[in-house]
Amino acid sequence: MSTLFLIDDHKIVRDGLKAMLLGKPNIQVIGEAASGLEALEKLKNLNPDLILTDLKLPDANGSELLIELMKICPSAKFAILTADPNATDLARAQKAGALAFLTKDMDTTEYFLAIDKMLAGQRYISTAFSDILVNDTVDYTPREKEVLRGFSDGLSYKEIGAKLDISPRTVETHKNHLLEKMGVKSIVEMVRRAIRDGLVEA
Amino acid sequence: MSTLFLIDDHKIVRDGLKAMLLGKPNIQVIGEAASGLEALEKLKNLNPDLILTDLKLPDANGSELLIELMKICPSAKFAILTADPNATDLARAQKAGALAFLTKDMDTTEYFLAIDKMLAGQRYISTAFSDILVNDTVDYTPREKEVLRGFSDGLSYKEIGAKLDISPRTVETHKNHLLEKMGVKSIVEMVRRAIRDGLVEA
DNA sequence: AGACGCATCCGTAATATTCCGTACCCCCAG
């Protein structure tokens, strides 16, 4: 019998997972939280084998939360669970050390499989995530990220240049590199792509 | 005792709602569907009092589905249920005739309240949606929508003008009207806003 | 009918962006 802790801000989702896991005899849900803070608080006194967490929580950055949780529960295995899988979440969670990547549209048998794999210390990556893995594994330089953020905020070349203390012309160079890396041909597409990939919020 | 039918593509969410509704004695869940087609099929032989449906389904446009369902179940009351409330969904569902607007982060008591209100024939709009209602009730002209779509697809003034058979200068006029209506000051912000409001996909 | 708001449309001139090429720094593998 293994123990599991749930973190998701939607009560429905928590209830759904609990209901589903009732059908799995070797798993017992020993606690849940609707926010990062609540999770940190409750996990001080618990030591689950598995922790399933959403990355988009009202009060916490997903990957930082993951790292904090790992400090508190170093022996637990972590899985992230999300409705809209994207490359950035995947990369961050992987870096932080998550073992499995699950999506909310999986069915019962796939959840059970994923959990059993994790208990055995194996990775599990849902198809929705692995599709992303093969495509998007681009790294952006610090400067490129700053420039991307500037454009995402609706700034002009001149404004971004002023903010970064470089010429608008140089901003353009970084933008051109971004366009190439992202495989798009305009700033708007670039930002849209960044939103889809979770680099910036909509 | 009233009957309820659930439509959502995430099994977890369906399970969560069912688990939650077990705690409500005057409601019985008589069926569920994971897609629009499945819902249309199953509802041929059912006649629930309430239908709770997600608007974002893999095989169906939310508002069109709503209209189809209403033809099949003319006596049912409809509620839409969504994770990310936005102005466009709200407007479409309202136009289609939904009675209630619920979000997935509501808690149990709020769901129960909403259901009771609906059974009494009253509207219920969750706070997340009503916040939107007060801000975003803008109408866009056909030309503006076409121009917005053009920019969202990463096209230039010239390209949009060519596609719509108008001068790039006129495209700009429409864009300026859009910027004003949306309260933003650049094309990128406009597109980002359009994504957030559900006018275009990310 | 007349006045009005609103959607649609465009020309010219100022401004911003983009194209093309170039250059420096740092790191590290040959």
Add this chain to the structure above:
DNA sequence: CTGGGGGTACGGAATATTACGGATGCGTCT
């Protein structure tokens, strides 16, 4: 140590976008 690759940075000329201002037609309200 030397050459190559990547990140960063910029200038001048060509091109696109924007600001400003004006025009037409089409409903509606009086």
